[in-house]
Amino acid sequence: MPDDDPGTAPDEAAEVEQTVEELVEAEERGAVRQAVSVSVATGLYGISFGALATVAGLDLAQTAALSLLMFSGGSQFALVGVVGSGGTAAAAIATAGLLGVRNALYGAQLGPLLALRTWQNVLGAQLTIDESAAVATAQRTRRAARVGFWLTGAGVFVLWNLMTVVGAAAGDALGDPRRWGLDAAAAAAFLGLLWPRLATRPVQLVAAGAVVVAIGLTPVAPAGVPVLAAAAVAVLAGAIDARRRGPVPPTGPRAAPGVAAPAQEEDR
Amino acid sequence: MTPATVWAVVLVASVLCFALKLAGHLLPEHWLADERVSRTAALVTAALLAALVAVQTVATGQTLVVDARLPALAVAALALALRAPFLVVVVLAAATAAGLRLLGWG
Numbered sequence: 126m127p128d129d130d131p132g133t134a135p136d137e138a139a140e141v142e143q144t145v146e147e148l149v150e151a152e153e154r155g156a157v158r159q160a161v162s163v164s165v166a167t168g169l170y171g172i173s174f175g176a177l178a179t180v181a182g183l184d185l186a187q188t189a190a191l192s193l194l195m196f197s198g199g200s201q202f203a204l205v206g207v208v209g210s211g212g213t214a215a216a217a218i219a220t221a222g223l224l225g226v227r228n229a230l231y232g233a234q235l236g237p238l239l240a241l242r243t244w245q246n247v248l249g250a251q252l253t254i255d256e257s258a259a260v261a262t263a264q265r266t267r268r269a270a271r272v273g274f275w276l277t278g279a280g281v282f283v284l285w286n287l288m289t290v291v292g293a294a295a296g297d298a299l300g301d302p303r304r305w306g307l308d309a310a311a312a313a314a315f316l317g318l319l320w321p322r323l324a325t326r327p328v329q330l331v332a333a334g335a336v337v338v339a340i341g342l343t344p345v346a347p348a349g350v351p352v353l354a355a356a357a358v359a360v361l362a363g364a365i366d367a368r369r370r371g372p373v374p375p376t377g378p379r380a381a382p383g384v385a386a387p388a389q390e391e392d393r
Numbered sequence: 394m395t396p397a398t399v400w401a402v403v404l405v406a407s408v409l410c411f412a413l414k415l416a417g418h419l420l421p422e423h424w425l426a427d428e429r430v431s432r433t434a435a436l437v438t439a440a441l442l443a444a445l446v447a448v449q450t451v452a453t454g455q456t457l458v459v460d461a462r463l464p465a466l467a468v469a470a471l472a473l474a475l476r477a478p479f480l481v482v483v484v485l486a487a488a489t490a491a492g493l494r495l496l497g498w499g
Contacts, residue, residue: 166480167479169480170479170480170483172480173480182399184396187400187403190407194403194408195406195411196410197410199441199442202445203445204403204406206445206449208399208402210449210452211454214394214401214402217402218402218406220445221409222409222410222413223437223441224438224441224442225409225410226434226437226438227434227435227438228410228413229414229416229417229420230434231417232417233418233426235418241418246418249418250411250414250418251414303490303494305491306487306488308490309450309462309466309469310484310486310490312449312462312465312466313483313486313487314479314483315445315449316442316446316469316482317469317473317479317482318442320473322435322438322439327436328435328439331439331440333443335439335440335441335443335444335447336443336444338444339444339445343456343457344455344457345455347455348452348454348455351444351452352445352448354444356441356444358440359433359439359441360436360437362436363429363432363433363436366432366436367429367433
């Protein structure tokens with residue numbers, strides 16, 4: 126940007142502009158740093174996904190296809206878990222799909238922030254995951270949010286897919302998964318995905334209820350069903366919670382755009 | 394599942410997950426901006442993950458079993474409470490279960 130911007134109070138105006146410029150650049154550098162560290166950390170655990178997928182009985186191509194096409198850690202771990210425990214095809218698809226619902230909500234949050242063109246929507250949609258949404262929405266300017274979204278999405282995508290293949294090759298070579306504790310690793314992976322979501326009391330209660338329902342149904346229901354039944358508990362709890370909070374103001378078309386995302390409205 | 398069935402599951406579930414992502418970007422914002430929708434979605438995610446933790450820890454097929462996975466999960470929880478990175482948590486859990494089995498338990 127020009128350092129010699131002609132104005133009525135040149136020195137002061139230039140100084141202010143330079144300060145603003147520096148802040149904007151610092152914000153973008155911050156987004157880049159976050160994107161890189163999140164990409165590396167997330168990419169690395171692609172190894173555990175690859176290993177667990179092959180151990181669950183998927184071949185290398187199927188495992189790689191999941192990371193390329195599904196590209197959503199929770200759904201991928203869940204699909205592999207249901208397949209590995211002998212669940213039905215329908216249960217595997219339903220569990221993965223239900224865990225993917227939150228990505229739709231991220232997309233709705235990110236849409237106004239990113240202002241994508243038609244073709245960019247397809248690419249942007251595929252890169253919409255926990256990590257890219259978290260980095261993008263944590264930024265204070267739109268430019269930094271865009272940098273954060275694309276860099277995190279692309280970084281995680283590349284590393285996640287590479288590490289999936291590494292993990293799948295390792296999983297193939299390991300033999301009996303129980304000997305290496307890989308069955309316990311799968312449980313720990315789900316706990317790691319759950320942990321940061323347990324911040325509030327309602328979520329903790331629903332999680333506890335889900336555990337009770339899943340364990341209670343395991344001896345009597347086909348594999349995969351106990352997990353889906355736990356999701357029903359959450360829907361029920363959500364309905365009760367909404368009723369307890371009383372009627373919600375009307376949310377007709379355009380009734381209150383951006384009410385759910387005030388932080389982003391400020392940046393426009 | 395046969396390999397062909399697994400392929401079908403992989404592809405159908407992937408299309409479903411992509412459709413959900415795309416819907417978020419394309420649907421009118423207010424459809425998903427409803428607070429009840431986002432709260433319930435957060436609860437569903439947590440419930441599914443909690444149920445998966447439980448089933449992966451104590452279920453073997455349709456039987457409930459207490460074995461090396463349970464102490465391994467406790468180690469994972471401790472590691473998470475100490476803010477260990479995801480990969481460290483997973484490796485510690487695997488090492489705990491593998492170590493206990495090496496010692497002849499679980």
